[in-house]
Amino acid sequence: MRDIDIAEVAQLSGVRASTLRFYEEKGLIASHGRRGLRRLFDPAVLDRLALIALGRASGFSLNEIARMFAPDGRPRIDRRALAAKADELDRTIRRLNAMRDGLRHAAVCPAPSHMECPTFRRLLRVAAARKIGEPNKAGKARRKVKS
Amino acid sequence: MRDIDIAEVAQLSGVRASTLRFYEEKGLIASHGRRGLRRLFDPAVLDRLALIALGRASGFSLNEIARMFAPDGRPRIDRRALAAKADELDRTIRRLNAMRDGLRHAAVCPAPSHMECPTFRRLLRVAAARKIGEPNKAGKARRKVKS
DNA sequence: CCTTGACCTCAAGTTCACTTGAACTGGCAG
DNA sequence: CTGCCAGTTCAAGTGAACTTGAGGTCAAGG
Incomplete structure (x- = not known):
């Protein structure tokens, strides 16, 4: 073939x-x-x-x-870049874990308004932690084939 | 104030x-x-x-x-949406974990070329797993204030 | 031989999340 | 009073990653 x-x-x-x-x-x-x-x-x-x-x-x-591809076409992957990206991924994962837990809690939180729930407010602080306004784009799974 | x-x-x-x-x-x-x-x-x-x-x-x-904000301005967060997003985050996290481990390995892998390393090839399969070509955007931390 | 349809090119359009530029305004220090 | 300058508007630009559309080509099947 x-x-x-x-x-x-x-x-x-x-x-x-x-x-x-x-x-x-x-x-x-x-x-x-x-x-x-x-x-x-x-x-x-x-x-x-x-x-x-x-x-x-x-x-x-x-x-x-x-x-990352050498001119000859074969991968010429920079090991330092990989390690750095792995570290970055690690940080992202930690953040996402906190997010997930927070979301999970918020989803079942009995407080009348999310703003009154201490856990939710803590989550807010986590989110705001690394300088509010730094997007992190996670879990953006989109269009499979377009409906 | x-x-x-x-x-x-x-x-x-x-x-x-x-x-x-x-x-x-x-x-x-x-x-x-x-x-x-x-x-x-x-x-x-x-x-x-x-x-x-x-x-x-x-x-x-x-x-x-x-x-997610009601017309009156107060958050009207859909708990089902939150739970769904939490699940999505969970899946993302699992994938990212595999990625990170793979990257970490690749960074120290002794194989002469990444393509000859079984672990790397396994990683490739993981990445390709859910339909090659589905971007997932993780860990995109960018410009703080623009250099 | 002729049609068909998958593939081709090239330019332009799309979405997301902002940023930048030009031209203008108005509160406040001097 | 005057001028500064942070703030304002509106339109356009940016960059990433593609998609779409118009119009063209050509290998293969009938």
Whole structure:
């Protein structure tokens, strides 16, 4: 099964064709040739896409991910960057844990108004803790295929 | 200390004035009056901002957060939504934990290339697991004040 | 041979959450 | 009174990550 076409890559990876073209343009993936106009991909592109998904899921931007591939195409992952990202993830996880507990509590809190619940107010302080207004974007799972 | 001005709110909350205006326009906060052109805020806006920060940190969008305030201005938080978000957070946290462990390992992995490391490949599978290409945005801590 | 339909390109549009710029206003210090 | 300057409005810009649309191409099936 040498060389698969964009529809098949999309099918197998769950990444839309338009996104694959976009990624190619960005240099995140490469097509191996063409049949007529049509891109032909090496099945290895699936690993690459998994790697990209990993990076995205870990909070790297596409640009950061792009920088992680050596010019020759093989991953040249910076171990220090990985460790740093792991630490960052750790902090994020701790925050999210507090959030989750707080939300969970708020969901069952008997106080008439959330603002009167001490636990909720504590949660508020946690949220406000690291400088109010610093978005952290977690758990943004969106459109699967668009309804 | 009745009524504080936008600069003070910015100062106390860490939210930029431009953002505060933007939030007001979006209906997320309200100024209590004006002295000349200048907005005057009730110090309670700080609680409100903390609430917004909480929502953002938990993964709610500004629009979702806006919907959480009753027309009268007091939080009308949907407990079911909170519980759902808590569950979502839980799933996110589990994923991030796997990520972090994987990253941590990758950072010290002795394999010559990450692609040859079984742990790394397992991590890749985890990342690819729930439909490759589903971004999850975690740990995006950015600009504090802009360098 | 001719149609079809998946794929192509390129430009523009979209969403989110803000930020920036230009032009203007008005309270307050001097 | 005057001028400063923090504040104001409104429109447009930003950046990330894609998606959409218009119009074009070409390999394969009938």
